[in-house]
Structures are given as C-alpha cells and as structure tokens.
Amino acid sequence: EAGVAQSPRYKIIEKRQSVAFWCNPISGHATLYWYQQILGQGPKLLIQFQNNGVVDDSQLPKDRFSAERLKGVDSTLKIQPAKLEDSAVYLCASSEGGEQFFGPGTRLTVL
Amino acid sequence: GENVEQHPSTLSVQEGDSAVIKCTYSDSASNYFPWYKQELGKRPQLIIDIRSNVGEKKDQRIAVTLNKTAKHFSLHITETQPEDSAVYFCAASTSNAGNMLTFGGGTRLMVKP
Numbered sequence: 001e002a003g004v005a006q007s008p009r010y011k012i013i014e015k016r017q018s019v020a021f022w023c024n025p026i027s028g029h030a031t032l033y034w035y036q037q038i039l040g041q042g043p044k045l046l047i048q049f050q051n052n053g054v055v056d057d058s059q060l061p062k063d064r065f066s067a068e069r070l071k072g073v074d075s076t077l078k079i080q081p082a083k084l085e086d087s088a089v090y091l092c093a094s095s096e097g098g099e100q101f102f103g104p105g106t107r108l109t110v111l
Numbered sequence: 112g113e114n115v116e117q118h119p120s121t122l123s124v125q126e127g128d129s130a131v132i133k134c135t136y137s138d139s140a141s142n143y144f145p146w147y148k149q150e151l152g153k154r155p156q157l158i159i160d161i162r163s164n165v166g167e168k169k170d171q172r173i174a175v176t177l178n179k180t181a182k183h184f185s186l187h188i189t190e191t192q193p194e195d196s197a198v199y200f201c202a203a204s205t206s207n208a209g210n211m212l213t214f215g216g217g218t219r220l221m222v223k224p
Contacts, residue, residue, distance in 0.1 A: 031210060042117075042200045042214030043155065056211055058112075091154065099145070100212065102154040 002026065004103035006092050012109045018080040021106045025073070025094030031055075033100065034067055034077050035091040043091055049075060082110045113138040115203050117215030124191050125223050132218045134201035135183040141203040144177060144184045145212070150197045158199075159186070191222045 005024040013019050025032050030051050035043035046065065047057040052072040060067070064083070069075040079086055089105040114137040124130050134144075145160035161168045161175045161184065168175050172191075177184040188195055198219050202212040 040217070042115075042202075042217050043212075044214070045211060048211060095210070099157050099160070102156070104154050 004092055004094050004101055006090075006103040006106055008106055009104060010107050010109075012111065013082055014111050015084055016081040018078065019082055019108060020076050020078045021090050021092075021108075023075045023077070023092030023103060025075075025092070026096075026101055029094035029096045029101075030072070031095045031097075032069055032075050033093040033095075034075070035093065037089045037091055037105070039088070046077070079108075082108075084110050086110050113141060113203055113205070113213040115201060115213050115215040117201050117218060119218060120216065121219045121221070123221045123223065126191060126193060128191055130188045130191055130195070130220055130222075132186045132199055132201070132220070133183060134185070134203075134215050135181075136203040136213075137182070138203070138205060139179075139182065140205045141182075143204040143206065144175070145202050145204075146175060146186050147200045147202065147214075148197045149200065149217075155200060188220075191220075193222050193224050196220060196222045 007022050032049045034046045037043045046060045047067045048055040049069045052069050067077045087110045089107050091105045092103040093100040117134045142163035147155035148158045149155045159173050159175050161177050172189045174187045198217045200217050201215040204212050
C-alpha cells in the first residue's frame with residue numbers, strides 16, 4: 001500500500017513570498033491533517049479535514065495560512081505571505097478511523 | 112485546550128538498559144494516547160498506543176502504562192538497542208478515533224553501544 005505523499009520535500013523562500021505544499025493521502029482515508037513541526041518540538045495540528053470539510057482549524061493562522069481539500073482527496077496548504085517564524089517541517093497525515101499515517105514532510109526555510 | 116508535557120527532553124542509556132519516558136496531560140476527557148518514534152529526517156511512526164479503558168499495554172520490548180487519575184502515561188523500552196535511538200513523542204486525544212492529537216515536546220533517546 002502506498003503511503004502519504006508530499007511535495008516538494010524542500011523549499012527555500014524569502015520572507016513575504018508565497019509558498020504552497022501538496023499532500024496525497026493514503027487511498028480511502030477520509031481524514032487528512034496538516035501539522036507544523038518546528039525544529040526541536042512536537043508536531044502541532046494546523047487543520048483537520050474529514051473528506052472535503054474542515055473539522056478543526058483552530059490553530060491555523062488564518063491571516064496568512066489557508067488549506068483546501070476540494071475533492072476530498074488531495075490537499076494543498078498555502079502560506080501567504082511567509083514570515084521567518086514559519087520555518088518548519090510541514091507534515092501531512094491521513095487516517096481512516098484510527099492510526100494516523102504521516103508523510104515525509106516538506107521542510108520550509110524562510111530567509 | 113489540551114496540553115501535553117513530556118520529560119525528559121533527552122535521555123542517554125547504555126545498550127541493554129531500560130528507558131522510561133513520561134508524559135502528563137491536562138484534559139481529563141482525553142482517552143487515546145499514542146506514542147510515535149521519529150528517526151532523524153524521517154516521518155513520525157506509531158509504535159504503540161493505549162486507550163483509557165486499559166492501564167497497561169505491551170508489545171515485545173515496548174510497554175505503555177496509563178494512570179488516568181493522575182493524568183500521566185509512560186513509555187517503557189527494555190533491553191534497549193542502538194536502533195532505538197530516535198526522538199519519541201507522546202500524544203493525547205479526546206477522540207476514540209484518534210483524531211486531533213496534541214503532541215508532547217519530544218524526548219531524544221540515545222542508546223550507546
């Protein structure tokens with residue numbers, strides 16, 4: 001079974017630029033999550049989707065972050081404009097009523 | 112919201128010794144507690160989990176204990192091996208479906224040969 005796919009794996013941008021990340025969950029998984037993992041910390045949930053609906057986005061900085069999952073499969077997370085403190089690994093995970101399976105993450109560096 | 116504290120932040124043990132990592136949580140409604148292992152540069156992977164109706168769970172060299180009254184749970188690794196070296200994260204959720212995890216800050220475990 002294929003795992004959670006993410007792209008790009010690495011991204012370097014300057015502050016105030018925009019960036020987008022893509023995630024393809026495990027086939028059949030209805031729930032998709034985006035996490036932010038700052039170096040040396042645990043993952044922090046940004047947003048959770050159930051199919052194409054948002055379940056929880058209470059920790060998403062909505063003034064600059066947005067996410068969508070239009071057809072209930074793939075998802076994109078966007079940051080516009082980026083700040084230095086957004087430098088982190090962005091992890092996507094999916095689940096079907098149980099264990100969350102993580103993707104390899106996208107390492108974002110904001111200069 | 113939920114707050115999960117994890118300690119120690121780093122742990123160094125000799126190969127063959129045991130390692131114990133402890134977590135506390137704040138929300139008494141939490142009922143699902145997974146542990147993830149994250150090797151350097153890799154994705155977190157679930158190694159064991161426990162639900163609130165169970166006090167202890169074992170899987171070979173790994174065990175997890177849960178004390179709901181005190182709101183803490185622990186990971187025990189026996190007979191540690193160099194390949195156990197990684198960062199370990201505890202997490203808590205109020206959902207039996209394992210959604211909406213709140214993670215601890217992580218413990219870097221180093222097993223010295």
